[in-house]
Amino acid sequence: MATRRSIAAAALLASCILGLSATNTSASPVVDGSSSEMLPVQYLGQTDVAALAATARSAPMSSSDSEPSRVGATFDRPIPSTANAGAVPLKLGDPQPLPVSGHGSAQSFDGIDHTDSRLADNGNQLSGEPPDGDLCAGANAEVEILNDALQFFDPLGNVLTPPIANNQFMGIPPEIDRTPTGFTFPGPRNSDINCAYDSTTGRFFLMTWGLDQDLTGGFLTGTQAYYIAAQATPDPVGPYNLFKLPVEPPSQPECRGLCLADYPQSSTDANSYLLTYDRFDHDGNRFRGGRIVVLSKRALLAGHLGLAALINPGRLGGGLTAALLGAQVVPGSPELTSNNGTHYFVETLDLTGAGSTQVGLVALTNTAAINGNNPSAIHVQTAVVPGVLAYAFPPKLAQKPGPRPLGTNLSSLFPGAPNEPLRQLDGGADWAQPSKFANGQIWTLIDTKLANGNSGLVWLAIKPTLTPTAFSGTATHQGYLSVATNNLDYGDIAVTADGSTALIVASLVGPTSFPSAVYTTFSTVAQPAMLHMYLAGVRPEDGVSCYDAFIPGDSARGCRWGDYSMANISPSGVFWFETEYITPRARTRAANWGTSIGRLPS
Numbered sequence: 001m002a003t004r005r006s007i008a009a010a011a012l013l014a015s016c017i018l019g020l021s022a023t024n025t026s027a028s029p030v031v032d033g034s035s036s037e038m039l040p041v042q043y044l045g046q047t048d049v050a051a052l053a054a055t056a057r058s059a060p061m062s063s064s065d066s067e068p069s070r071v072g073a074t075f076d077r078p079i080p081s082t083a084n085a086g087a088v089p090l091k092l093g094d095p096q097p098l099p100v101s102g103h104g105s106a107q108s109f110d111g112i113d114h115t116d117s118r119l120a121d122n123g124n125q126l127s128g129e130p131p132d133g134d135l136c137a138g139a140n141a142e143v144e145i146l147n148d149a150l151q152f153f154d155p156l157g158n159v160l161t162p163p164i165a166n167n168q169f170m171g172i173p174p175e176i177d178r179t180p181t182g183f184t185f186p187g188p189r190n191s192d193i194n195c196a197y198d199s200t201t202g203r204f205f206l207m208t209w210g211l212d213q214d215l216t217g218g219f220l221t222g223t224q225a226y227y228i229a230a231q232a233t234p235d236p237v238g239p240y241n242l243f244k245l246p247v248e249p250p251s252q253p254e255c256r257g258l259c260l261a262d263y264p265q266s267s268t269d270a271n272s273y274l275l276t277y278d279r280f281d282h283d284g285n286r287f288r289g290g291r292i293v294v295l296s297k298r299a300l301l302a303g304h305l306g307l308a309a310l311i312n313p314g315r316l317g318g319g320l321t322a323a324l325l326g327a328q329v330v331p332g333s334p335e336l337t338s339n340n341g342t343h344y345f346v347e348t349l350d351l352t353g354a355g356s357t358q359v360g361l362v363a364l365t366n367t368a369a370i371n372g373n374n375p376s377a378i379h380v381q382t383a384v385v386p387g388v389l390a391y392a393f394p395p396k397l398a399q400k401p402g403p404r405p406l407g408t409n410l411s412s413l414f415p416g417a418p419n420e421p422l423r424q425l426d427g428g429a430d431w432a433q434p435s436k437f438a439n440g441q442i443w444t445l446i447d448t449k450l451a452n453g454n455s456g457l458v459w460l461a462i463k464p465t466l467t468p469t470a471f472s473g474t475a476t477h478q479g480y481l482s483v484a485t486n487n488l489d490y491g492d493i494a495v496t497a498d499g500s501t502a503l504i505v506a507s508l509v510g511p512t513s514f515p516s517a518v519y520t521t522f523s524t525v526a527q528p529a530m531l532h533m534y535l536a537g538v539r540p541e542d543g544v545s546c547y548d549a550f551i552p553g554d555s556a557r558g559c560r561w562g563d564y565s566m567a568n569i570s571p572s573g574v575f576w577f578e579t580e581y582i583t584p585r586a587r588t589r590a591a592n593w594g595t596s597i598g599r600l601p602s
Contacts, residue, residue: 406542
């Protein structure tokens with residue numbers, strides 16, 4: 001998105017940073033002005049999902065959010081515009097609004113909500129939002145993972161496990177230890193999460209971004225790592241190999257002490273497990289470009305110690321690479337084994353803040369070189385794709401008025417605090433959303449402002465052409481989605497292996513609709529005809545990120561509303577999809593968000 005995620009509350013960002021010497025080796029050149037280096041990967045042992053599920057407990061509701069100073073939102077950071085103030089805005093799309101008709105034929109059910117997340121691991125969880133939900137569809141199970149918790153389902157949608165705290169799953173101490181005598185903060189604070197299902201091995205790969213906290217004060221110490229779990233056997237609720245990948249250590253002069261490894265995204269290819277992130281100074285919006293991390297899939301699945309390649313792709317389309325989304329190969333599509341392993345990434349190119357009609361592509365080739373710990377042999381190529389439907393930064397999203405017990409009773413948490421008005425939702429940004437590769441094409445979706453000022457979606461397919469001497473891409477299929485009066489936002493797209501049928505999921509919110517979950521299916525040679533509301537929201541967003549009482553001045557941004565939704569297709573051809581909405585289930589004092597899961601045979 002056009003704003004990058006950082007961490008917890010603004011007060012935590014002002015915490016002191018502890019020094020730590022870098023362990024990276026010296027950089028070596030790749031191509032096109034990019035560079036690479038090696039990072040150590042630490043093996044932490046194994047965890048067993050079935051064993052965790054058998055002992056997982058939840059705290060009673062009465063213990064909910066007893067420490068209002070420890071609740072807060074996670075945030076994105078803006079990438080500064082490089083253009084002059086006179087940039088001419090594009091003529092944005094004005095599509096015919098789609099009707100929203102009925103529930104549709106999808107099976108639908110609630111995923112993890114804030115209460116589930118907050119009360120997992122016997123209540124040793126922090127309160128926060130947004131959830132940043134991700135959903136992976138495997139052959140024998142499906143997994144939903146949020147910033148603080150995860151849960152497994154069987155192929156029919158039956159629950160296999162209760163919600164499990166991410167720290168508990170990753171084998172690390174909890175975010176907060178709620179003892180009778182006070183609170184301590186023994187484990188890292190979780191932020192962005194991801195999951196990837198690798199159909200060639202039939203295994204899940206899960207990750208979370210952990211930011212270390214001071215034990216007694218709870219402020220961030222400056223050390224951070226990606227925690228990775230790789231499914232170790234064919235059983236998706238069995239053992240997982242656990243790894244820690246320290247990233248962006250403190251005491252980097254060019255980062256004025258610390259760079260954040262912000263907005264991580266994950267995908268797999270024939271040889272590797274890949275992560276991307278955006279590099280930011282901790283104390284400002286100094287964006288320092290995107291990075292790609294390449295790990296050996298073979299080593300992760302075997303539980304071996306190893307190294308990861310950290311690649312700086314350089315520049316693309318006139319600016320630094322940013323918000324790169326790896327194109328995950330759809331089950332049933334062959335892996336890209338040409339060039340000794342190829343993997344594609346897509347990003348949007350709104351460098352001016354006025355919008356764009358281009359997207360960028362990055363290709364990694366010779367990814368098999370990661371098995372030899374030889375990052376300089378992994379090659380980087382870039383391309384700009386013209387002819388994309390116009391897109392621009394989406395607006396904030398108006399909400400339908402309704403009950404708001406938090407916003408209208410703030411004095412119960414902060415004596416003397418005034419009540420605060422209904423806030424708009426943060427509309428995110430015009431970034432490419434989680435991307436897929438099927439039938440020789442990259443499929444992605446972009447949130448955008450429309451000509452009428454509302455938020456809608458652009459979906460598109462890109463045909464990459466890669467030869468030994470050239471790299472290019474062509475937009476082959478694309479279209480807009482919008483609804484009357486209200487807004488569509490935080491969408492994602494899934495496609496069948498032959499690329500003939502697509503499903504799009506999104507949140508719908510506006511003056512006449514509480515935040516709800518919608519989807520559509522359509523032939524990719526045509527356009528969607530209608531949307532279905534598979535789970536309807538019941539009241540406005542009413543969480544800690546909405547109000548200045550928790551984070552002074554943050555109301556200008558609006559209530560945080562997860563950074564992405566997710567749609568995938570399972571090896572058996574069933575669409576699975578997930579987005580955020582306001583659930584009717586029990587809330588905590590701090591937040592009322594929920595997640596909605598849909599299941600639909602293709």
